[in-house]
Amino acid sequence: MATIRLLDDNELDDRARAVFDDIRKTRGTDFINNFWRALAHDSALLERTWQTIKQVMAPGALDPLTKEMVYIAVSATNGCDYCIHSHTASARAKGMSDAMLMELLAVVGMANETNRLANGLSVPVDDVFKVDAD
Amino acid sequence: MATIRLLDDNELDDRARAVFDDIRKTRGTDFINNFWRALAHDSALLERTWQTIKQVMAPGALDPLTKEMVYIAVSATNGCDYCIHSHTASARAKGMSDAMLMELLAVVGMANETNRLANGLSVPVDDVFKVDAD
Amino acid sequence: MATIRLLDDNELDDRARAVFDDIRKTRGTDFINNFWRALAHDSALLERTWQTIKQVMAPGALDPLTKEMVYIAVSATNGCDYCIHSHTASARAKGMSDAMLMELLAVVGMANETNRLANGLSVPVDDVFKVDAD
Amino acid sequence: MATIRLLDDNELDDRARAVFDDIRKTRGTDFINNFWRALAHDSALLERTWQTIKQVMAPGALDPLTKEMVYIAVSATNGCDYCIHSHTASARAKGMSDAMLMELLAVVGMANETNRLANGLSVPVDDVFKVDAD
Amino acid sequence: MATIRLLDDNELDDRARAVFDDIRKTRGTDFINNFWRALAHDSALLERTWQTIKQVMAPGALDPLTKEMVYIAVSATNGCDYCIHSHTASARAKGMSDAMLMELLAVVGMANETNRLANGLSVPVDDVFKVDAD
Amino acid sequence: MATIRLLDDNELDDRARAVFDDIRKTRGTDFINNFWRALAHDSALLERTWQTIKQVMAPGALDPLTKEMVYIAVSATNGCDYCIHSHTASARAKGMSDAMLMELLAVVGMANETNRLANGLSVPVDDVFKVDAD
Numbered sequence: 001m002a003t004i005r006l007l008d009d010n011e012l013d014d015r016a017r018a019v020f021d022d023i024r025k026t027r028g029t030d031f032i033n034n035f036w037r038a039l040a041h042d043s044a045l046l047e048r049t050w051q052t053i054k055q056v057m058a059p060g061a062l063d064p065l066t067k068e069m070v071y072i073a074v075s076a077t078n079g080c081d082y083c084i085h086s087h088t089a090s091a092r093a094k095g096m097s098d099a100m101l102m103e104l105l106a107v108v109g110m111a112n113e114t115n116r117l118a119n120g121l122s123v124p125v126d127d128v129f130k131v132d133a134d
Numbered sequence: 135m136a137t138i139r140l141l142d143d144n145e146l147d148d149r150a151r152a153v154f155d156d157i158r159k160t161r162g163t164d165f166i167n168n169f170w171r172a173l174a175h176d177s178a179l180l181e182r183t184w185q186t187i188k189q190v191m192a193p194g195a196l197d198p199l200t201k202e203m204v205y206i207a208v209s210a211t212n213g214c215d216y217c218i219h220s221h222t223a224s225a226r227a228k229g230m231s232d233a234m235l236m237e238l239l240a241v242v243g244m245a246n247e248t249n250r251l252a253n254g255l256s257v258p259v260d261d262v263f264k265v266d267a268d
Numbered sequence: 269m270a271t272i273r274l275l276d277d278n279e280l281d282d283r284a285r286a287v288f289d290d291i292r293k294t295r296g297t298d299f300i301n302n303f304w305r306a307l308a309h310d311s312a313l314l315e316r317t318w319q320t321i322k323q324v325m326a327p328g329a330l331d332p333l334t335k336e337m338v339y340i341a342v343s344a345t346n347g348c349d350y351c352i353h354s355h356t357a358s359a360r361a362k363g364m365s366d367a368m369l370m371e372l373l374a375v376v377g378m379a380n381e382t383n384r385l386a387n388g389l390s391v392p393v394d395d396v397f398k399v400d401a402d
Numbered sequence: 403m404a405t406i407r408l409l410d411d412n413e414l415d416d417r418a419r420a421v422f423d424d425i426r427k428t429r430g431t432d433f434i435n436n437f438w439r440a441l442a443h444d445s446a447l448l449e450r451t452w453q454t455i456k457q458v459m460a461p462g463a464l465d466p467l468t469k470e471m472v473y474i475a476v477s478a479t480n481g482c483d484y485c486i487h488s489h490t491a492s493a494r495a496k497g498m499s500d501a502m503l504m505e506l507l508a509v510v511g512m513a514n515e516t517n518r519l520a521n522g523l524s525v526p527v528d529d530v531f532k533v534d535a536d
Numbered sequence: 537m538a539t540i541r542l543l544d545d546n547e548l549d550d551r552a553r554a555v556f557d558d559i560r561k562t563r564g565t566d567f568i569n570n571f572w573r574a575l576a577h578d579s580a581l582l583e584r585t586w587q588t589i590k591q592v593m594a595p596g597a598l599d600p601l602t603k604e605m606v607y608i609a610v611s612a613t614n615g616c617d618y619c620i621h622s623h624t625a626s627a628r629a630k631g632m633s634d635a636m637l638m639e640l641l642a643v644v645g646m647a648n649e650t651n652r653l654a655n656g657l658s659v660p661v662d663d664v665f666k667v668d669a670d
Numbered sequence: 671m672a673t674i675r676l677l678d679d680n681e682l683d684d685r686a687r688a689v690f691d692d693i694r695k696t697r698g699t700d701f702i703n704n705f706w707r708a709l710a711h712d713s714a715l716l717e718r719t720w721q722t723i724k725q726v727m728a729p730g731a732l733d734p735l736t737k738e739m740v741y742i743a744v745s746a747t748n749g750c751d752y753c754i755h756s757h758t759a760s761a762r763a764k765g766m767s768d769a770m771l772m773e774l775l776a777v778v779g780m781a782n783e784t785n786r787l788a789n790g791l792s793v794p795v796d797d798v799f800k801v802d803a804d
Contacts, residue, residue: 002258003256004255031262039251039370045373052450057244061236067241069200073207074242076786076790079789080248080249083252084790085792102575105790105791106581107205108204111221112783112785112786113782114217115217118214120137121137121138130403176772178591179773183779186584233443236406243388246384250345250380254343254352256352256353269526269800272523301528307638317645320722324508325509329501330471337468342475342476342479342510342514345476346517348517348615353527357530370463375472375476379473380480382451385441385447386482387484389404390404391404391436391437392484394487397490486655505712507657510653511650515645515649517648519641521617522612522644522645539792570796571784585783588780592776592780597769598770598777606774607781609743610781611785613744616784616786618788621795650723655750656673658673659676659708660704660752662703662755662756
């Protein structure tokens with residue numbers, strides 16, 4: 001149950017409608033997922049978020065599938081159920097197998113574990129890791 | 135300043151010494167970083183953590199560099215300074231460029247942002263993302 | 269599904285009943301939300317939490333609506349669905365519009381993003397921000 | 403100790419230099435804080451982050467000081483030391499008194515406490531808080 | 537709705553089946569909870585996680601009930617609903633009363649509150665707490 | 671470097687001075703740690719926090735050492751360096767050995783790991799764990 005109403009297509013202002021049009025064109029489907037229907041209450045936020053996602057998730061120094069898996073890693077760490085579901089679906093659409101998902105989560109789990117061991121013991125950073133020192 | 139003393143090589147019990155030997159052999163260097171010197175107070179924990187890291191970070195469905203970048207993503211999200219430093223160094227040793235690091239953190243930042251937008255609005259998961267429904 | 273039974277009015281001890289009476293009187297309604305019915309298992313915790321909420325959320329150097337929005341910001345960051353719902357309702361009752369909620373969450377999202385960029389790069393604090401140095 | 407070198411003005415590409423120019427002009431000072439010197443390694447990320455900050459933190463439905471305090475609330479919750487320092491300085495420059503800071507953190511502390519009580523007991527959301535139901 | 541199908545007993549590979557057998561034998565019940573049915577997609581992860589849980593939760597310097605309560609404390613702090621439910625059930629099976637649960641969560645809530653006060657004010661660690669200095 | 675000045679004894683208002691007196695009397699030492707010197711800027715917050723700590727950490731259904739270890743578990747999970755240091759010192763003063771600390775952190779690490787596996791796979795809560803259903 002969202003804390004704000006999800007907007008239908010006929011409730012959008014011009015700026016929001018243009019974003020929905022671009023989402024549909026970019027993805028090649030008429031379907032708009034709930035996240036964008038909630039953001040549409042603030043068309044500046046909607047536009048900025050969509051533009052940023054398009055830039056950030058585009059191929060660059062990293063490929064799009066790696067980026068989707070990083071998104072899952074962050075979302076699993078933060079406990080964002082919506083984001084876990086939507087980005088697991090995206091990653092699968094880009095080729096992530098069940099074996100890749102399980103291995104990804106094994107790393108995520110391990111990292112969350114050792115993060116707490118290192119923090120709990122306040123382990124000082126080794127000089128050799130301060131690669132920017134010079 | 136750690137909350138427990140970092141152990142020197144001559145303070146290890148037999149089980150911890152065997153782990154240190156394996157770390158040195160596996161990595162091809164005499165250097166043991168502080169994390170392991172702190173864990174060495176509990177040689178069962180030390181051994182289990184090292185064995186798990188070796189398994190989890192080995193090549194499989196995902197390659198080792200992707201795994202290191204996922205580790206950075208989790209550590210940046212949790213704010214574990216030690217882990218950020220050590221795994222950024224490891225990822226660089228495995229070929230991560232500055233451009234890759236920056237793009238990785240752009241995804242991490244974006245994911246942390248949208249996680250809160252989705253949670254803050256309690257956006258309900260779209261049925262289409264429930265791929266396991268059947 | 270709570271991990272502890274929610275208590276009915278006729279199951280309260282004297283201390284818990286007095287707190288429920290004060291909640292009803294303070295809010296001018298007979299309705300007691302589930303949070304308090306769960307805490308009522310420990311009337312010392314119930315009483316302390318209610319007294320603290322009354323003090324902390326009262327007008328002071330900050331006005332009550334600003335405080336409710338800060339509460340939402342924290343709850344969205346932590347992913348506490350109950351608190352997101354209850355404090356969004358409270359903030360609306362105190363005058364928060366949809367536009368204010370969306371702008372609030374835009375700040376929350378942005379802050380969560382830059383928190384990870386700053387942590388992920390371990391950016392050192394500028395001397396000029398150490399305003400307490402003198 | 404950053405995990406990437408902080409860039410000097412003479413190391414910037416054209417896009418990054420334009421952002422630094424705009425930061426200086428907008429803020430009316432020659433000083434550029436370390437966060438931007440780290441982001442400058444990726445001028446697309448730098449530009450996007452600065453443009454977003456300018457939009458998100460501008461006066462709108464909420465005033466700039468309220469937004470800075472929300473930023474502190476999120477940063478204290480996440481434990482981002484850099485962001486705590488920089489946004490506490492910004493909020494003070496916009497008029498936040500010590501009394502306001504202390505009251506702000508009292509709300510942040512309380513919210514973090516009750517978030518865990520609600521989550522730990524898995525308190526179900528009351529129907530009355532589901533304001534979007536209709 | 538899980539993001540991966542929960543496996544039935546007749547879908548397990550040999551390694552996963554052996555783990556399920558050991559879970560049943562160790563716990564003296566035929567019931568296998570959903571967590572293990574999800575992990576069973578990666579029998580190396582399943583085996584490692586089960587072996588570690590058995591070691592870590594066994595009596596040692598701390599008793600098993602204390603360990604279950606620590607597990608609840610972490611899970612409530614992270615907002616993992618599954619883990620809160622499963623470990624609250626485990627702790628109750630080991631003797632945790634409602635009064636103990638409420639007192640536990642009171643400490644968890646308080647710790648989450650003061651964590652943010654200390655971080656938000658960047659309180660420097662007192663020398664006297666650096667017990668490892670010598 | 672705190673974001674607010676730590677107050678000396680001669681800068682306290684009457685309410686804050688009374689709290690410092692009670693801390694000294696309760697602990698049987700003249701030493702006041704930095705956390706209270708920062709909170710002293712808001713004597714209502716200082717008094718409330720100290721009174722709550724005294725109540726919450728007192729022996730009850732759980733003993734004081736168990737409570738200190740739960741405090742460490744939360745603080746390690748949240749990455750609050752100040753709280754990790756102060757409560758590790760407190761727990762040691764109450765009898766926590768190095769072996770107990772290491773075992774405690776092993777549970778904390780494991781819980782943080784499985785929290786992310788459960789969240790990342792969105793494992794549905796088993797009916798049997800919904801002990802409050804009836």
